[in-house]
Amino acid sequence: MLEEGEDGALTGLRTLLPDAGRAHLLGITGPPGAGKSTLVDRVVSELRRRNKTVGVIAIDPSSPFSGGAILGDRVRMQTHATDTGVFIRSMATRGQLGGLARTSFEATTVLDAMGYDVVLIETVGVGQDEVDVVELAHTTTVVSIPGMGDDIQAIKAGILEVGDCFVVNKADLPGAERVAMQLAAMLHLRESSGENWETPILKVEAEKARGIDQLVDIYEAHRAHLASSGGLVRKAVRRNERVFHELLRERTAAQALHAVEGGGEPVLAALRAGEIDPYTAVDRVLGEEHD
Numbered sequence: 001m002l003e004e005g006e007d008g009a010l011t012g013l014r015t016l017l018p019d020a021g022r023a024h025l026l027g028i029t030g031p032p033g034a035g036k037s038t039l040v041d042r043v044v045s046e047l048r049r050r051n052k053t054v055g056v057i058a059i060d061p062s063s064p065f066s067g068g069a070i071l072g073d074r075v076r077m078q079t080h081a082t083d084t085g086v087f088i089r090s091m092a093t094r095g096q097l098g099g100l101a102r103t104s105f106e107a108t109t110v111l112d113a114m115g116y117d118v119v120l121i122e123t124v125g126v127g128q129d130e131v132d133v134v135e136l137a138h139t140t141t142v143v144s145i146p147g148m149g150d151d152i153q154a155i156k157a158g159i160l161e162v163g164d165c166f167v168v169n170k171a172d173l174p175g176a177e178r179v180a181m182q183l184a185a186m187l188h189l190r191e192s193s194g195e196n197w198e199t200p201i202l203k204v205e206a207e208k209a210r211g212i213d214q215l216v217d218i219y220e221a222h223r224a225h226l227a228s229s230g231g232l233v234r235k236a237v238r239r240n241e242r243v244f245h246e247l248l249r250e251r252t253a254a255q256a257l258h259a260v261e262g263g264g265e266p267v268l269a270a271l272r273a274g275e276i277d278p279y280t281a282v283d284r285v286l287g288e289e290h291d
Helices: 009-019 036-049 104-113 176-189 212-229 231-263 265-272 278-286
Strands: 024-029 054-060 086-092 118-122 139-144 165-168 201-203
Touching: 009 104, 024 036, 024 212, 036 054, 036 118, 036 212, 054 104, 086 104, 104 118, 104 231, 139 212, 165 176, 165 212, 176 201, 201 212, 212 231, 231 278, 265 278
Parallel strands: 024 118, 024 139, 054 086, 054 118, 139 165, 165 201
Antiparallel strands: none
């Protein structure tokens, strides 16, 4: 209902909000081919071994024809298909930038309110623009692998700043140690986040489930750190502000478009005739035309 924008969806969401806020939200991001889906699959298995219930929101690229998700993670995570303690939902980006789907924030709230102990968000893997997940997750993992030409590609354009934990996957490949050293050097230069958290760098082999138990230990330690330092409250405030701004932007745009459809034909006619420019047209619709 939320994805399709159906009537009543937001009313239902408001009803669920008082029951949300208990789950640990984990974000997994990184470049395409880094093995994020396999890593998520193994993390889910380890969390289940620790008797944690898990919700997974897997953001996938959109089909240019149907708009739906392609290469859905529900296909890649068949081992959990019959586990009643795991719920996996693939969501299409539908053109949304930042590595998340439009309703990712709302979807995490639903799974949180449903009582899942951990909610994992795997971003689409767009590379350098994928920083929105830090606004959503309590703990963000940046995944990279050696041998992709540019070993530090995953830490460009702001991604370095979003990581609470860095994972070098496929650590059995040549160059893994070099990637870890590069990450350590760049983290040394990173400005402090103010959270007083020493960002770990962990080498894993997700395919063989090596290092996954240590990674989950890091997640639990970071959650405890946030709880003791007030970080959970700060992140909740920042997340609510982000949702507020997104909703305000959407609704303002929708109202403006409705105004055009309802009585903006003269503006469009003037624009089509070349009598006004697009900027003046927008000013007229919003009632902000200047002399």
